[in-house]
Amino acid sequence: MIAPRDHATPMASLLAGVRIAVTRTAQRGGPLADALRRVGATVHEIPLTRIESLDVAPLHAALRDLARYHWVLLTSVNAVDRLAQAVRELGLSDVMASRRLAVVGSTTAAACEAQGWRLPTVQPERMQAEGVLDEMASRSDVEGSRVLYPAAGGARDVLPDGLGALGALVDVVPVYHTVPDSAGQQRMLELVESGAVDLVTLAAPSAMDALLDALPPERASRLPVACIGPVTARAARIAGFPVKVESTAPTVEGWVRSIVQAYTTPAAGRPH
Template identity: 30%
Template sequence: MSEGPGHVGPSRPVLVTRPAGRGDGLVTLLAQHGVVVEHRPLTRLLPVRGPEVDLARERLAAGQYSHLVLTSRTAVEAFCLAESPSADSAGSTGSTGSTGSPGAPALPASLGVPPHTQVVAVGEGTAAALAAIGIRADVVAAGSGAALVEAMPVASSTPTSRVLFPASGAASPTVPEGLRSKGYRVDQVTVYRPEPVDLPEASAQALRTGGYSAMVLTSPMIARRAAAIGIHPSTAILTIGDPTSEAVREAGLRVTLQAEEPTDAALAAVVVRALDLGP
């Protein structure tokens, strides 16, 4: 998808706004193309611990769900690798400190996914995160919430068609609403929350005055925060998917390019294209 100019020139750095602990892959890919990158997170991801999460894990282990639906690597880490209920997790962000990623995990087997429960991943990245902890995704959708809903069959008429959806506190309603429209009972539980992070003043000023050739936006919340700071018209706006692009447009801005899928490789491809660095 392209709405703005396709060539912005590589003379200025690219601003990557992914949360801490989530930008390294994209930064590495861009560096391989010779792109100068500044990684300045606009949000951080904080895991949620508490009785609701513990109860969801217990119900899953007890076989009460026909499907476990996961729509991000962060949801995998925050739920599948959640600390045991006895852990002292009040206010804790784990051993990763400022990254906001969940910390020292329990053994993956402690999640207790029953054999009859199908594990559904939104895309290949989420499926890979599951595989890394020994959980196989039975269904891998095409990378968006809408694609995940499409990949799920209409629910059976039995009361066992029940979905557990561990998600962000800022999750789009696309998945739960779509699955309910297909007849599923959906239990949504918040397992992490995005929290705003301020840009350093020098970076904010550069964003407003054209100091960046492009910026990468990877969530509606990040898009809204960037728009509130102010984005110079010469800066290409590159997005990870439809919800983020919609947030950009709602803020009165134009999307230069949208990634074909929500992966680091696809994001790197649109940066390269926008900077006209391709072969």
């Protein structure tokens, strides 16, 4: 639960007057939008990107030899969904259920469990790529192992490079990619130009890129953003956005708590 700053501030008015644009897709952004509304924010749901699946043939080819993999590495719910569909299509559910899993994030872990797969063997408290590498480095069953990594197209090389340095052989198979949503970009531009947005949430560098492409540079430099994770926050700062919130908690609740704190601490500036 998010605690009010004091007993005089009702939970439902903590973010009263704050207008926030949630840029995730409807399926992923809905819980964040609902949580922000519960603490009083006015929320605009404006997906700036959409997910497109890539050719499944490379993933099917890897899965036909699934038994040779010691580990399956998963870093997003999108990857879990596409892997699960391919596993079902090939009738490999029993084999998949016995693979060791390494995941980034509690949401990805929950998606694996929902598929009936074994509990992740590696699920670091520091929920980013570097956290996985730290945990894998402490194990004795990584060197010489083979890892299947269904990934986003253009994903960072941190994990395959890091695991390779630990002696693992990593097969990276792109299964989806993120593309800009032009309708969302146009709507965002209109709202920002009309002064109807005080804060924009960004969950990934791809969303930041889409936001940057949608706005004139002078608007971007004055539009506060709330980022989840250091990678997105760093990309936003490099692009020139003022980062008002950098949440290190990888959950909706933690993200909302960080936003509330940014607007309710004594020195916080609130929109007029």
